[in-house]
Amino acid sequence: MRNLEFTVREPDFAIRCRGITKEFGNGDSRTVVLRGVELDVHLGKMTMLVGQSGCGKTTLLSVIAGLLESSGGDLEVLGVFPDELKENDRIRFRRENLGFAFQQFNLLPALTAAENVAVPLLAAGIRRKRAIVRGIELLERIGMGQKIYSFPNQLSVGQQRVAFARALIHEPRLILCDEPTSALDAEAGQAAMQLLAEVAVRADRGVLIVTHDDRIFKFADVIHSMSDGRIIGSIDGKSIDETALPPLQAAFAPARRNDTP
Numbered sequence: 001m002r003n004l005e006f007t008v009r010e011p012d013f014a015i016r017c018r019g020i021t022k023e024f025g026n027g028d029s030r031t032v033v034l035r036g037v038e039l040d041v042h043l044g045k046m047t048m049l050v051g052q053s054g055c056g057k058t059t060l061l062s063v064i065a066g067l068l069e070s071s072g073g074d075l076e077v078l079g080v081f082p083d084e085l086k087e088n089d090r091i092r093f094r095r096e097n098l099g100f101a102f103q104q105f106n107l108l109p110a111l112t113a114a115e116n117v118a119v120p121l122l123a124a125g126i127r128r129k130r131a132i133v134r135g136i137e138l139l140e141r142i143g144m145g146q147k148i149y150s151f152p153n154q155l156s157v158g159q160q161r162v163a164f165a166r167a168l169i170h171e172p173r174l175i176l177c178d179e180p181t182s183a184l185d186a187e188a189g190q191a192a193m194q195l196l197a198e199v200a201v202r203a204d205r206g207v208l209i210v211t212h213d214d215r216i217f218k219f220a221d222v223i224h225s226m227s228d229g230r231i232i233g234s235i236d237g238k239s240i241d242e243t244a245l246p247p248l249q250a251a252f253a254p255a256r257r258n259d260t261p
Helices: 057-065 087-097 113-123 128-141 158-168 186-199 214-219 248-252
Strands: 013-024 031-042 046-050 072-077 098-101 174-178 206-211 222-227 230-236
Touching (some): 013 057, 031 046, 031 057, 031 222, 031 230, 046 057, 057 206, 087 098, 113 128, 158 186
Parallel strands (some): 046 206, 098 174
Antiparallel strands (some): 013 031, 013 072
16 A cells, blocks of 8 residues: 555644635536635534525535635645645545535445445555444444344334444544434434544544535534635534524625625
């Protein structure tokens, strides 16, 4: 196995964005989606990014994940500047250090739960038998031991647990979640977030969740509010009294900006 042409140092944060911009199109069709985003996501904390649909949350998550290139600004992830890496090194850095959980789960229908969880290990070159054993061990740890040979269409709400396990199986130092509870009812969403808080959050790992689900705000250590492509406010998640406060976006949002692309 060749050595990567970068070194992951030990920062006190998982993500640092400085002046991140993202534009799509050119000329009259140009659309500005991110407008100088400033964001720190610290290790050892569950951080949520909230805001109305269309505010740029998912675009920012895609830039952080390396799925989109920014138009400007500086992005540092786990002490590495991904934009400075060669393409192959960027892919490998993402594969080894990032875990993903998506709104639609994206489980492979022809694979069992254990096989789905093992996919990141197989992609990293680990032998199939060992990868599946590790998948089974993790599923048992999160209370899904009785479902290891079930297919996605047999799992119901358990699909989210399997998706979380797949995101965690390769011990990533950064977990990125895009609307992980939006397809779940209140009870299942609370259970999924409790699992994520117990299993994913640890001192050497960062967790960033994009959401507009105010039912799960109480699980956050830090909440950043986004509007019109900018971070417009941040609060300590543990200070939220969900029975007394209005929705967080309404509490944060100033009068809507009239910026034009």
